[in-house]
Amino acid sequence: MIYPLLMGRFVQAVDMSKSDVLKAIKKAESEASDILEAANKEASSILSSARADASEISAKGRIDAEADAQDLIAKTRNEAEKAAGKTRKAGEKNIASIRSKGEQNQSDALKVIMASFTK
16 A cells, blocks of 8 residues: 655655554554543642642631631720720719718718707
8 A cells, every 4th residue: 555645845655564554553542542541640630639629728727717717806805895894984083972972961961860860
């Protein structure tokens, strides 16, 4: 069997026997099989790497979210403590005012009580 090969302007004929053709086909099939196997291994490796990366990213996201939540809790607790301190100070001020007024009125109340006994 003669196969023409084009090389530039010249046509060259190559004589191949049936066994040469079969060997060439088997070699090409073997090479294609090797290429396919290597591609499947690479695809599997890429998939494994992607899964590991996704797991790492997910774990980092959880850690970051937990840290953000702790920061928010601390900030909220701090604000609540400040508000409670202001409320406590206002309550203490009101108690002091009531106590002061009560102490001021003690002598007047004592005079009224004593006057009611002497009448």
